[in-house]
Amino acid sequence: MPVNADKPHLWKQDIAQSVDFYNSWFMEFAPRAYLETRIATTQQVESALTWTANLTNITPTVLRQHPSVLPIMRMTTAPPIARDRLIGLAGVSPNLVKNMEDKQRIPPKMDTTMLDAELAKISQVIARLIDRDIFPWLETKLDPNDIQIHRAATIVADRLCGALADPIIRNTQEQRQLATIRQWLEERGYSYIRGGSGLRFETMQPGTFVFRLNIPVSLQSGNKQVNIPIDAVIMPRQSAPGDLPLLIEAKSAGDFTNPNKRRKEEAIKVAQLRSNYGNKVRFVLFLCGYFDSGYLGYEAAEGIDWLWEHRIDDLALFGV
Numbered sequence: 623m624p625v626n627a628d629k630p631h632l633w634k635q636d637i638a639q640s641v642d643f644y645n646s647w648f649m650e651f652a653p654r655a656y657l658e659t660r661i662a663t664t665q666q667v668e669s670a671l672t673w674t675a676n677l678t679n680i681t682p683t684v685l686r687q688h689p690s691v692l693p694i695m696r697m698t699t700a701p702p703i704a705r706d707r708l709i710g711l712a713g714v715s716p717n718l719v720k721n722m723e724d725k726q727r728i729p730p731k732m733d734t735t736m737l738d739a740e741l742a743k744i745s746q747v748i749a750r751l752i753d754r755d756i757f758p759w760l761e762t763k764l765d766p767n768d769i770q771i772h773r774a775a776t777i778v779a780d781r782l783c784g785a786l787a788d789p790i791i792r793n794t795q796e797q798r799q800l801a802t803i804r805q806w807l808e809e810r811g812y813s814y815i816r817g818g819s820g821l822r823f824e825t826m827q828p829g830t831f832v833f834r835l836n837i838p839v840s841l842q843s844g845n846k847q848v849n850i851p852i853d854a855v856i857m858p859r860q861s862a863p864g865d866l867p868l869l870i871e872a873k874s875a876g877d878f879t880n881p882n883k884r885r886k887e888e889a890i891k892v893a894q895l896r897s898n899y900g901n902k903v904r905f906v907l908f909l910c911g912y913f914d915s916g917y918l919g920y921e922a923a924e925g926i927d928w929l930w931e932h933r934i935d936d937l938a939l940f941g942v
Contacts, residue, residue: 625906625939626929627922633915636930643932644874644911647795655794660776660783667775667782670694676766677757680749682741689722692744697781700753712743719744788876795874796853799908799931800833803854803870806934807831807942811859823852824899826867829859837869839898850891854908858941868904868940869895875911882917889924906940 626632670691674680677698685692696703705723709716718740721729728737752760756774759766766774783790804814815821817835826832836849854870861867871888875881888907895903907921907928921928929936 624922624927625936627918627925627927630915630919630922633918636933637914637918639932640910640930641912644876647798647910648791648876651794651798652791656783656787656790659786659790660779663782664772664775664779667694667778668771671771671775676771677749677752677760680745682738682745685722685741685744686728686737689728690726692719692722693782694778695744695748697778697785698753698756699748699751700755702781702785703747703751708744708747712740712747714740714743791876792874795910796872799872799874799910800854802931802934803872803908803937804831804833806937807856810942812856812942823855823867823869826855826857828857828861831856831867837895839894841894842897850894856942860941866899866902866904868906868942870906870908872908873910873913875913878912878914878917881913882920885917885920888921888926892924892926904940 626636670688671677673688673691674684674695680695693705696705696708703711705719706716708714709719715732717729718732718737721727754760756777757766759770808814811829813830815826815830815832817832821832821835823832823835823837832855833853835852835855837852838847838849840847852869853872855867856870857867858865871891873881888905892903892905895905905926907926908931909928910931918928927940929940
């Protein structure tokens with residue numbers, strides 16, 4: 623039987639409490655998370671300035687040796703350049719830029735001659751657009767002092783963190799949600815196990831749980847297998863042989879718009895899981911923040927139940 627999906631008379635009250643819960647957390651902890659990331663990012667920018675001789679030596683060699691500097695370099699310009707804008711301005715391969723930014727590497731199979739040519743184009747665009755108000759030594763030709771370098775690094779770090787503010791908050795919130803689940807479970811005698819390549823969700827031992835476990839599924843075509851990441855997988859203590867664990871997707875939202883834009887994702891994930899492992903798959907959402915009746919109604923219609931973080935004891939109603 624559903625725990626919350628079949629009780630729309632409770633939704634309005636739960637939505638209000640969830641919004642209050644999220645806002646209280648945000649006001650207390652989000653600035654700290656942002657500040658900690660800003661400090662770490664400032665240090666990364668200072669390293670990038672060292673590698674590039676304070677932006678006087680932005681060369682293909684430097685970019686090849688330190689591909690992770692590219693997103694920092696994009697934030698040193700006036701105006702700051704989005705990734706796709708840099709690709710267009712420099713006329714370079716999207717694969718090169720994405721590898722440098724997402725994987726902090728040069729594409730391993732890229733031709734050396736082409737690589738040097740593309741990195742040269744990137745270097746030229748960055749050098750031409752550098753914001754000289756932030757880096758005044760490029761005009762004066764004088765060596766910058768430590769105060770000037772730190773000030774410039776802080777400004778660039780602010781630009782980077784501004785572009786990443788929402789992911790920073792989401793990541794911090796997800797970590798907190800999983801820590802809350804872990805505390806609740808361990809207080810009731812459950813054991814945390816580390817995920818690994820050999821762990822399969824359907825063979826977990828009763829009374830154990832794991833975070834961020836990939837579950838393999840075959841797509842409908844049957845020609846391709848993909849992994850579906852699950853935030854928390856819990857095998858109830860009273861499980862019988864053949865029972866499947868409870869799968870939990872931790873979700874938080876700071877506004878009502880984004881969840882409704884992405885609400886189909888959970889339905890697709892559940893459909894893939896059930897097509898591979900049967901209708902006994904139990905998949906629920908762990909919600910904190912802004913999820914309105916439209917979102918809840920859609921998930922309920924797709925056969926997806928949920929529990930609220932402000933009522934985490936509802937986990938017991940799912941047999942945990």
